[in-house]
Amino acid sequence: ALVLSGTGAVHYPITGTGWFISPAQAGEFNTTLPIPPLLENLDKSGRNASFSLDVQQGQMEFFPGKQTTTLGYNGNFLGPTIRVRNKQQFRIQVKNHLSQVTTLHWHGLHVPAKWDGGPRQPIPAGSSWNPNFTINQQAATLWYHPHAMGLTGKQVYHGLAGLFIIEDELSDQLNIPKEYGVNDIPLIFQDRRFFNNGEFAYVQSMHDVMNGVIGNSLLVNGARKPFLNVPAGLVRFRLLNGSNSSIYRLAFDDQRVFHVIASDGGFLEQPTAMNSIILSAGERAEILVDFADESNYAVISLLVDQMGGGKFEALRIGVKGSGERAAIPQTLRTLDRIPESEATAVRGFLMETMSMGRGRMGMGMMGRRLTINGKKMDINRIDEKIKLGSTEIWEITNRSAMMMSMPHSMHLHDVQFQILSRNGRRPAPHERGRKDTVLIMPGETVRIISRFHDYTGVYMYHCHLLEHEDDGMMGQFEVVS
Ligand code: C2O
Ligand code: CU
Ligand code: CU
Numbered sequence: 001a002l003v004l005s006g007t008g009a010v011h012y013p014i015t016g017t018g019w020f021i022s023p024a025q026a027g028e029f030n031t032t033l034p035i036p037p038l039l040e041n042l043d044k045s046g047r048n049a050s051f052s053l054d055v056q057q058g059q060m061e062f063f064p065g066k067q068t069t070t071l072g073y074n075g076n077f078l079g080p081t082i083r084v085r086n087k088q089q090f091r092i093q094v095k096n097h098l099s100q101v102t103t104l105h106w107h108g109l110h111v112p113a114k115w116d117g118g119p120r121q122p123i124p125a126g127s128s129w130n131p132n133f134t135i136n137q138q139a140a141t142l143w144y145h146p147h148a149m150g151l152t153g154k155q156v157y158h159g160l161a162g163l164f165i166i167e168d169e170l171s172d173q174l175n176i177p178k179e180y181g182v183n184d185i186p187l188i189f190q191d192r193r194f195f196n197n198g199e200f201a202y203v204q205s206m207h208d209v210m211n212g213v214i215g216n217s218l219l220v221n222g223a224r225k226p227f228l229n230v231p232a233g234l235v236r237f238r239l240l241n242g243s244n245s246s247i248y249r250l251a252f253d254d255q256r257v258f259h260v261i262a263s264d265g266g267f268l269e270q271p272t273a274m275n276s277i278i279l280s281a282g283e284r285a286e287i288l289v290d291f292a293d294e295s296n297y298a299v300i301s302l303l304v305d306q307m308g309g310g311k312f313e314a315l316r317i318g319v320k321g322s323g324e325r326a327a328i329p330q331t332l333r334t335l336d337r338i339p340e341s342e343a344t345a346v347r348g349f350l351m352e353t354m355s356m357g358r359g360r361m362g363m364g365m366m367g368r369r370l371t372i373n374g375k376k377m378d379i380n381r382i383d384e385k386i387k388l389g390s391t392e393i394w395e396i397t398n399r400s401a402m403m404m405s406m407p408h409s410m411h412l413h414d415v416q417f418q419i420l421s422r423n424g425r426r427p428a429p430h431e432r433g434r435k436d437t438v439l440i441m442p443g444e445t446v447r448i449i450s451r452f453h454d455y456t457g458v459y460m461y462h463c464h465l466l467e468h469e470d471d472g473m474m475g476q477f478e479v480v481s
Pocket of ligand 1: 145282462464
């Protein structure tokens with residue numbers, strides 16, 4: 001049975017036995033890529049968005065003949081894609097069928113604080129939570145996942161995550177692929193580690209807490225080594241790094257160029273040509289890939305290179321037929337840039353691994369702590385107070401110390417920010433749009449700017465390496481009127 005007990009601390013459960021399953025085992029690209037189904041709108045008129053989600057335990061067979069105990073929304077692993085439109089009234093009933101607390105957080109959503117679904121909105125075992133608010137945001141690929149104190153990493157690892165797509169007039173108008181599951185394909189990347197008996201091998205040691213749990217198998221939409229057939233022509237992929245702590249570089253095996261059209265918070269001003277893209281835990285990107293130049297049936301592989309870990313052939317893509325060369329739009333939109341002069345405050349955030357005392361603890365793993373501004377998360381402490389309607393610059397530094405440097409992925413709830421600079425330099429074109437999560441490498445200072453508008457209340461900011469978050473690399477900001 002699944003041991004998921006307690007809150008507020010990282011646990012070291014033994015959920016399986018034996019060595020970890022090696023990635024070389026069984027099942028070579030013979031399963032079709034699962035596409036998370038669109039969640040049915042219970043409002044048949046379609047005017048409002050009304051949904052229901054069941055948080056439940058399940059079972060999967062990632063390796064032939066071996067059962068893995070999992071968690072899922074309305075299913076065994078991961079959850080359906082929730083698709084809404086800007087300005088829609090959104091209602092959902094979330095029923096927690098687990099024997100422990102969970103929450104449901106809308107990652108990237110501009111949302112009233114009481115419906116944010118962070119650690120302050122627990123859904124106790126056996127109960128329901130019924131958010132009801134208006135979607136107030138432009139088209140974007142967001143996602144949802146649990147966020148209970150000390151349990152986020154473990155619950156996400158076991159399968160709790162899904163996509164949350166917002167559409168609007170702009171996304172309707174743009175001449176880009178938009179047939180969900182056909183030429184508009186969601187891809188959720190997650191690495192996992194398994195015990196020999198098939199169970200997930202989650203946090204096993206303090207090393208896993210400090211470095212994050214790095215897996216040696218890669219799942220795409222919950223499948224190992226899947227295969228996908230696409231029509232020739234232009235295909236849009238919505239990429240989510242849904243891993244707990246890995247940073248991925250994604251590329252195609254033939255190094256083909258693709259065009260990035262959206263970042264975390266929606267469309268860029270214009271498509272950006274790249275042949276690989278880095279996504280840290282929690283980040284998304286939408287890309288257009290031109291498969292029109294395949295004269296015959298062709299197989300292209302999508303590769304994932306895990307920083308500090310393995311290289312995976314994540315997905316094989318078969319292209320059927322020969323299509324017309326598709327046109328990539330020249331411009332997507334005009335972006336409203338927040339001027340630096342609008343900011344009324346500059347705040348500094350130091351993400352740091354500190355060593356605690358020399359004495360008995362020495363410099364070992366147990367003597368280290370992950371902090372933001374020297375503090376660990378305390379739900380009874382408000383770390384930053386921000387005036388409603390104001391604009392602020394946040395300077396986030398990842399201080400590297402010898403033997404203790406690691407990347408972090410800073411995420412803010414409620415807002416979509418813009419990156420002003422990375423170590424004083426203008427960010428790369430694909431990072432010039434709206435963002436809610438940003439990779440910060442050791443020794444880097446990233447300056448971001450954001451408006452804090454519409455809603456008052458308490459929200460989180462934290463490292464999105466989930467083992468870091470659960471260990472307390474998180475703080476709270478309150479928007480006050
Ligand atoms: Cu994706 Cu605070 O989380
Ligand atoms: Cu979030
Ligand atoms: Cu971190």
